[in-house]
Structure formats: C-alpha cells, structure tokens
Amino acid sequence: MEGDTDNQSYELLDSGGGRLLERLGAVVSSRNCSSAWWRRRLPGGEWRKAVDIKRELQGPLNLRIGALRFLLSPQGGVRSLAPELQELWGNVIANCTAFADQQRRPARVLNLFGGSGGFTLAAARAGAAVAHVDASSDAIKRAREHAALNTLASRDIRWIVDDPVKFAQRERSQTTRYDLIVIDPYVSKDAKRGGFEMERDLAALLSTVSGLLSDKPVGVLLCCRQGAVSPTTLQHLFRQEFGVFGGAVETGEILLKGAAGVPAVPFGVFVSWCKAA
Template sequence: MDIKLLSPSCWSDYELIDSGAFEKLERFGRYVIARPEPQAIWNKSLPDVEWQQRADAYFKKDKKSEDRGEWICKPKMPQQWFVNYRYGEMNLRMRLGLTSFKHVGIFPEQAENWNFIFDQVKRIGSEAKVLNLFAYTGGATLAAKSAGADVTHVDSVKPVVSWARENMEASKLDGVRWIVDDALKFVQREVRRGKKYNGIILDPPAYGRGANGEKWVLEENINELITLCGQLLEGSNSFLVLNLYSMGLSALLARSIVRQLVGDCTGEQFGELYFTDSYGKSLPLGVYYRLWRK
C-alpha cells in the first residue's frame, strides 16, 4: 500500500514561483498573482518587495471574512484571460478570472487527474459515460470529453456552469450535458432511474449550498454520496476519482471510504497532489483517490 505524490509536469502555462507566510506566488500564462494559501506555513524565499514587483494582482482578504476579499491589480492586469493545457491528444483552453473568493477558475494541480481521466476514457472507449459532480469550471469534464466520453456535468452554481460551457467552447468541444443541481439530490435520482456510469468524478467542497439552498457538509454527507456512486458505477470498464481539499483529511481516509462503499477494483492510486516552487518547497494542495476496473 503506497501513497503516491503527484505533481503535473506538462503545465507550460502554470508555475508556482514562491510560497510561504500563508501565501503563494503563481504564474498563470502571462500573468503573476499572489493569493492566500493556508498550507504554506514556512517562510517565503523571495523578499516581500520582490513579490510586490512580480505580482500583477494581489489578493487582499476582507478583515470581516475568512473567504472573501478583493484583488489589487496593476494597470496591465485584465479581469479575464486564457490559459492552455495539453496532454497527448487533449488540448484544453480555459478562461481565468479574478473572483472575490481568491480563486481564478482552475485548480492547476488537478491536471494530474485530467490526464488520468483522459487515459481511462481512451481505455474504455467512446461508449464511456462519465459523471462529474461538483464539477466547477469543467477541467475534468473537458478531459473526459476530449477522449470521446458522453459527459454529464453537475454543479449547483449556474454562473459556474456557464463558465464551464465557455471553457468547452474555447476548447472547441461540444455535447456536454449541463445540470444545475445539488449533487447529492441528482445522484439520488439517478440511482432511482437505474442509471450507470463508466466514470465518476467527485470533487466535493468542505461546505456548500445546493441550487435550492441545500446544505452540504463533507463529513456529514460524503458517506451517503459515495454509497450512491458505488451503485451508479459499472462493475467493469469503469473508474472513479475522489478529491478532498479539506485540511486534516488524508488519502488513507479517502481510500478507506471508497473501498468500503464502492467495492473491489482492478487497481488503485491514492496520495497527495502538490507543486514544488522554484526554491524547492513542496506545497500540498489536496488528496486524491482513484480506482479502475477492467
């Protein structure tokens, strides 16, 4: 039982320049941004003055909120721009934007999972049906679609689903099934309908709200969600990907819950996703668990 650490290696449009003092300095395409990062508990390698010189946009947290804030931008910094990601025959183009929650529209460490999803769909074939839950702006959706899958994309936030559709069009893809709904309620209905999927991707937040205000708490709801996903997943020619971002949750926890509730598999991988900055500091950015069945 080996925990594998994975870091994307073919991201020409992304670079973790420096990290420390609970912040990270990153390059997305042509632009450099600085934003909070709770796991960067060490010291910065570059002085603050150089961060300020390099950063085209700097996120300033609202003193009254842990999550919200505003971006302080230099004149040349746009509110929106595009980055590209390539892997094999997959060629993605995604729009980025400066949001009040410090996010920019992609989680670049997820590129390792995009590669895995692309390869798994290619293995299964063009008949593969893939369900992406808590699908955000659609990186995993586009990876599956690029490989030829029939993809259902579920997220509870309508503007985010619209953003994902923009990314699909920018990537010159089409045919995704877009669903604005609470993930748990959607899965409950799919089980009642007797639906089956060859691939299921879960990227649940620690806390959230559904399309109609449904409350999501990871520790309270994850057991039921994965139980239902186990019923939706095909017994052969299938795969599952689970990401967990909540600090304190481990890859072993992800493995244990999926293996108990989903069952046997042909193979599995689990561990941490990370990037190493230019000064050799490895920043953990979430845990993952993957299984596949032949």
Template sequence: MKKCATHWKDYECIDAGNGEKLERWKNIILRRPDPQAVWLADTSSKEWKNTHAIYHRSKQGGGSWDFKKDLPEYWTIDYKELTFKVSPTGFKHTGLFPEQAVNWDWMQEAIRNSHSEVRVLNLFAYTGGATMACSSAGASEVVHVDASKGMVQWAKENMALSHLENNTIRFIVDDVLKFVQREKRRGHTYHGILMDPPSYGRGPNGEMWKLEEQITELVSACLEILDDEPLFFLVNSYTTGFSSTVLENILSTTVLKRFPNGKVEAGEVGLPITRENLTLPCGIYGRWIKND
C-alpha cells in the same frame, strides 16, 4: 502517495511560503494566501513585489484583490489541448485549480486506453476542467453537475474555448445527491464517476452539505449508478484535516468491495515550486481504477 502537476507551460507556482503563494498564469503574476505554505520565504524579493494583483484576506472574513497593474477581466491559459478562462474572483480563486491536471491526465489515459464506450459523471464540477479533459479524451458523454449557475456558465465557456461544442456534454444545475438518486431511478449508469466535494456547501434550493457527514452516503449512492464494467472512480478533497487514508478507506469499503477487479490508491496532489524545488500540497485524492 504524492502526485504533482508537472506538465504545465502556461501556469507556474514561482514561490510559496509565509502563508502565501506566488503564481504565473500565462504572463500575469498573482499573489494569493495559501494556508498550507507555512514555511519561511523571502517575500521581500523583487519577484514577490512585481505582481499584477495581491489578494488580501479580511479579519471579518473573505477579502479583496489589490490590483497593482491593469488586468483584463479575464484571460485564457492552455493545458495541452485544452483552453480555460481565468479570472480573479472575490473569493481569491481564479476559476481553475492547476494541481488537478494530475487527475485530468490520469482519467484521460484511462479513457483513451478503453476500447468501449465511456460515460462520465462529474459531481461538484465547478468550471469543468475535468469535464473538458474527459470529453477531449473521447468520453462518449460527460454529465457535469454543479449547484452554482454561475460556475456552470463558466464551464460552458471553457467548452467553447476548448472547441468541444460538438461533443456530448450535459450541464446540470442541481444538488448532487438528489441528481444521483434520480439517475438511479432513471436507470442511467456511468463508467467513470468523479467528485470534488466542498467542506460545506448549499444546493440550488438551500440543501445543506457537510463533507464528513455525507461523503460516505454520496459515494454509496454513486455506486448504485456505476456501470457493471466501471473504468474509474475518483474523489478529491480540499478539506483541512481530512486524511487521504479516509478516502482510501471509503473507497475500499464501497467501490472495491463491489468491484474487486480494481485497486484503490490515495494520497496528496501538489504543485512544484520553481524557486525552492519544493512541492506545494494542494489537497488529497482517492482513486479506484480497473486493473489492467
């Protein structure tokens, strides 16, 4: 199943191909590498040339931005009632993954349709797009966990930009598995759990993370802190070669087995490409949702 983020106004994937994508972030045009965009595109056109910045990969790893026009250090974009800080980083990212809006909408609908308290846990929470979406939708508490102090600080800025300072959002810098295990010992539970684990990573104290070796362990640990009346469970992944069927199978053998009153679905998330009326694939998702 394919889910496409079609409700953006401040973001647009103008074109993609030849291993790159051309994007509009409000009124700023960026050109970035994209390993999925392997089809042909006319990158010699005026649109591709008239950019504010281009990210060039280095053969030694990493890369750098080539700024063609003056850019502010950061600017903001809106998605519905939410506002986010955007800034080109040294690793080609901008601090936001716009395709995740399809998951924000899905979680917001679930929270708004719930007639009881909803506590949400966001793991590998990055700059907090999902955190702000869940909080804005009425979650009674959102716990935001990430190993990077810098990303957590960025998320706090997004909280302020979205005027959610008076909502209950807890920001935690920690290794996610250790945090989940401590929550189990503390007896804390959540109605909604989401995670966006990297392929590889390190916790704040050097803890190693490898997706294919630890994802099932983490989902199983999260199952121990899922409320007896859960609302949703979501796993995102950008790991190349990792099938959405794997996520479907993991959730079916863990969450669905414990809570058969729900359903599991999985598939791709993507962005509409304006110029060619195509879809840019942007990772996979697996979801468990309580039946209506």
C-alpha cells in the same frame, strides 16, 4: 495545444511564508496559502513584482493550465480554476482514452460538483460522453465557456444544474450507468452550492455512486480539497464500498507543482478506486 505560448500559460514560480507566487500568462500574482509554511526560495525583489489581478486585469484572461484552457476572471481568481488538479485531469484523459481503445466505445463519465469544468474538459477531450452536474447555474455557465474555449462545445456533454447528491440519487432509478465517476465536493453552507459535509454526507454518496457504475467501470475518483480528511479514512470508505468489485484503491496528496526546485504545495488528498482491466 496548437498556438499555445508561454504568455498564455500558468506556472507556480515560488511558495512559502503562507503565500504562492504564480505566473498567469504575462501577469505575476501572489495569493494566500495557509499550507505553505516554509521559507521562500526566490528573493524578495521577485515577490514584489506581484500585482493585484483584480486591478491589473481589465477582463477575463485566456489561461492554459496543463493541457486545458480556462478564462481567468479578475473576480474569481486562479483559486476557482484549481490548477492543483492538473495531474488528475491528465489521469482522466489517459484513462478515458485507454477505455475507448479497449472497449471500442467512448467512456461515460459523471462529474459531480463539476465547478469550473476541469474534469469534464479532460474527459471530453478524450472523447468521453460526460454528465456535468453542479448546483450553481453561474458555475455551469463558466464551465460551458471553458468548453467552448477548448473547442469542446460540440462534444457529448450534458450540462445539468442540480444538487449533485440529489441528482445521483435520482439517477439510480434510470438506465444510464457510468464508467468513470468523479466527485470533487465543495464544502459550503450556501444551499445553492449544495451544502455538502464530508463526515455527514460522503458515505451515503459513495453508496449511491456504487449503484451508478457500469458493468465495465474505469473507477471512481474523489478529491478532498477542503477540510482535514485523513487519507486512511477515505481508503477505508472506498474499500468498504467498492472492494466487492475487485480492483485497487489508491490515496495520495493533491499537489500544486512548479518547475524543478519549486516546493510543491499540498491542497488536500485524493482517493481513487480503479477496476483492473
């Protein structure tokens, strides 16, 4: 993006010993990560340079993660921005761009559990029309700020404060259909955050989502970043629900990556169904 400098970007510097070492613009910070069991690559002196961002930052920091920009809040921390999703954001940009080239119209994208807005920003950047749904009005506010930061505020984005599952159920009775549907659920006991439980709710949600697809779909993407969910389980669910439409199902790890030599850190699994062109 024009005007970007290294002083505005995110980078994973090292991992291990149950922690991550990250560069957040000009600030180096460390946070807990239970999946980083291995030994650290950098010496202890480098790790001791890490500061507490809640104390170091006096206000939101303009931070570039991959191709997108976010406001890093001292209270929310980098975890809320999900830098581990940047490769999947890139896939969404590529898929929506390819769809527009082939179909001669913008892709219609539904982003359920939209959070800080990474998938919405990626789709909008590729010219897609996006419905961004989240149960939290605060999350919607932050995502809209991120859209403005990326000069996407004027794009075709519907910001919807609603329970994502209930919204999808009601949308079945409407005429709008979507070419790409992204599901990135947060597992929470807070009713305001949807209270989604994978084992209880996912199969029913996928059944609802299958009825929201257009006649020329790109596909469906599901991210499971909380709790232990087998990729085989997800693969079976996706084949069961979307196999009737043809296409292919792919599963893989969600990995936070750094430069060469920095151990990639697992943050869950994803499954995607893609309808072949």
